[in-house]
Amino acid sequence: MLLRVVLLFLTALVVASPAFAAGKDAIAVIYPDIGEPYHGIFEKIIEGIEDKVGSPVANHPVGADTDIGVLKASLLQQNTKVVIALGRQGMKTATALNNNISIVVGGVLTVPENEARAQPVISLTPDPALLFARMKALKPATKRVFVVYDPGFNDWLMKLAREAAHSQELELVAYEAHDLRSAVRFYREIFSAAGGRSDVLWLPQDSTTVEERSILPLVLQESWNKNLAVFSSNSAHVRRGVLFSLYPDNVALGKSLATLAQGILISGGYRSRGMMPLRDVQSAVNLRTAQHLGLNLGFQPGFDTTFPEQ
Incomplete structure (x- = not known):
């Protein structure tokens, strides 16, 4: 017992x-x-x-x-x-x-397709649909989105971007670049072709096409001169002059x-x-860049981070 x-x-x-x-x-x-x-x-x-x-x-x-x-x-x-x-x-x-x-x-950020297909992987890269929607909210005249990407790194993301652009009645103009030289050439083509109030440039998280020491300064300078809105998947770029970014709410x-x-x-x-x-994102905006582009942020939902810091 x-x-x-x-x-x-x-x-x-x-x-x-x-x-x-x-x-x-x-x-x-x-x-x-x-x-x-x-x-x-x-x-x-x-x-x-x-x-x-x-x-x-x-x-x-x-x-x-x-x-x-x-x-x-x-x-x-x-x-x-x-x-x-x-x-x-x-x-x-x-x-x-x-x-x-x-x-x-x-x-x-990303995982090779043959490794990712075995299980669910939530990337740190913001959903293009959220980026495009925020860009259109800031600049309703937006009709065309330019992007330069390395397909070896971001091919999966561009598939989502094309779907998001179609659903939001945007034209996505995507250039495939496999090295720094071709990326620079495509950016120069974009700055020659883009203009007016309806064009914007998207910078994905891509070490090939958004190289920090040469490409990013070029993009920031040329976009400022042409009054071209640039948004990024990398929130660190907002401090340097990009209009806005989305980043993880951890x-x-x-x-x-x-x-x-x-x-x-x-x-x-x-x-x-x-x-x-x-x-699951938060948002960052550069107020100086917004002012330069003539954007009125008064009617926008609040941003979580602003630059220059208030």
């Missing part, structure tokens, strides 16, 4: 423990073990994940020297069913686990990643896979 009571007590402890409670420790986070400012960004994303889940989640900082076997054992001990992998190192580590734990990826992004993970727990499998653009 005593033995039966003891067994029932131990069973109750196991069932009630976080490692076995449904949804409690079923989600874990893997993120790169790096310094600021990135560490703070990952902390905010994890904050959003925990807000959505409704309880703390196990989180594992990882590096190139992480022992995959030890990490795998820890995840299994915690009854982990889904890993939210943040950053390239987080994704690399999660895919190396090679077990039955599902993966959701966030905190990356807590909200964490909640979206958690929603994907919870969906996997409920359905037992992936509901979606591949690259997804960032929809």
